[in-house]
Amino acid sequence: MEESLYPGKPILMVDDEIHLLYSYDLSLGDAGINNTITCNDSTKVMGMLADREFEALLLDLNMPNMTGEEILEKAAQEYPHMPIIIITGNNELELAIRCMKKGAYDYIAKPVEESRLVTSVKKAIEYRELRAENDLLRRRIFNEKLENPEAFSEIITNNDKMKHIFNYMEAISRTTEPILITGETGVGKDLVARALHNLSGRKGNFVTTNVAGLDDQMFADTLFGHKKGSFTNAFTERKGLIEKASGGTLFLDEIGDLSLTSQVKLLRLLQEQEYYPLGSDDPQYTDAVIIVATNVDFYQMQKEGKFRKDLYYRLNVHQINIPSLRERLDDLPVLIDFFLGKASETLNKKKPSVPPELVTLLSTYSFPGNIREMQAMVYDAVSTHKSRILSLDSFKRAMNKNKEFIISDETSINEDIGEAIIKFSNHHLPTLKQAQSLLIREALKRSKNNQTIAAQILGVTRQALSQRIKTGILEKF
């Protein structure tokens, strides 16, 4: 298996002592940074920089011929996007400060420690990635067109909010930083994760797993794998999912319930790209991109101490919030059509035609289960449907079931829900008649003057509603 190079563009390391460069190279390679080019002739550096793009430059200042400081000045000027890390002799603080002011990104003073070198280079790579993304985002904010519309073909939508999200997804597609996808259950977080993987162009696999309900041992075992004999019943070695996702993407769904112990392991994975298979003392490194999803309010959980702040901070670098279905009701027609097609195919029936009121009816529903729920409703309707036109009955039944779930009866409407539905003015409280009138008007508006549907919303029979309208309940204020 060909090893993938990290980072995407090479790191150029410059020092007059070539064996020192080799030793830096070994240490960086051990930490997963294997895309490096060494140069021990300071006169060749500017030429090399002009030849190709580098991720970062590691520069020793103590060199004969063209000094490190000269190179720094020129490079910082001509290639401002490339972070430059300088290595100074010990006791050269003034030189270090001078160089930082001239545009160096970071400095390392001798004696150079292994961990310091690795951390510094990693930070430079991260910085560079975020800057590049930032530039891309800025350009895209005004540009509506997608570069890779096929990557989004599984996500059925015409909605503007979704299109903005697609633009953002394209901008961050090449990232190696983790991505957090939030949204209610059933909105399609897994589809978004898959699209991100397709956009990334990474050659490895897209590996997905749901971690809700996994205890600490299962979580670690599933993700990191184990060596033979590492615990009871570990008869053979098991490869973890992270290894299967090497060079590709690992998608962890429902991480909201992770225990604090598992959170720590996940954090180390995200911070150091390293993990320990169960039963092993040797750290393994991964280059898999990690995408996580949750339907809980992370911010709240982190405030309550149920979720580690540092892990939250780490996951927050890229966040995609997928709107609920009720926030993109303009997609109802195209979604209904899509699922009708799929259901008909699966159930071996002719695709029924859609009654025009169906969209209106469904647009009054809050869809707590979002698209997954809608798909189930359509499927159910197709399976029970007999005539040429799809009946609305099964939809109504499904909606009523859940309506009871939201507000059971008038006496139990608690204050919170009440306020969410209606805000009472401080000055003027409407009379019962007026309130009724307002409600009827709103219901008719939402149902596009369809009295049957309006009656459904208000919880009365069609006749009762019709009666009230006829007797002139709709008075003006």
Next chain:
Amino acid sequence: MAMKKDKHILIIDDEYFIRIAYQMILTDAGYNSTIVEDGEEAFEKILEFESKNIDIDLILTDINMPKINGFEFIKKLKEFNSKIPVILMSSYRYDEIEVLLGSKFSSKNNINNYAFIEKPSTSESLICCIDKQLNHLSLN
């Protein structure tokens, strides 16, 4: 002339990357080498090798180190009546050493007893110096 690969060189330097680099240079040149962090560890190694009846043919040591510096190390070596030749490596110039370590070590006589290399040096000059030292001894 004895074969290079029978020669064993001990390298003392407090910097991790320098140790690795020097080991690479010596290995490329055909020598065996052992690397240690400081004078204390060096003495441990010397005793260890002695007990195994292996000769250390040369010691390459940095001057500016914590715990015990290069000169102090040599002094201690003399106290043990060790005949192992030493090459001192320094990031400072010769005259700066005087200032740093005091006149006690500035006497040219003392310095001339030991080979002295200024860092940064090319690997060629280092190997050259090592070869000279080892040949010089075998001629004796």
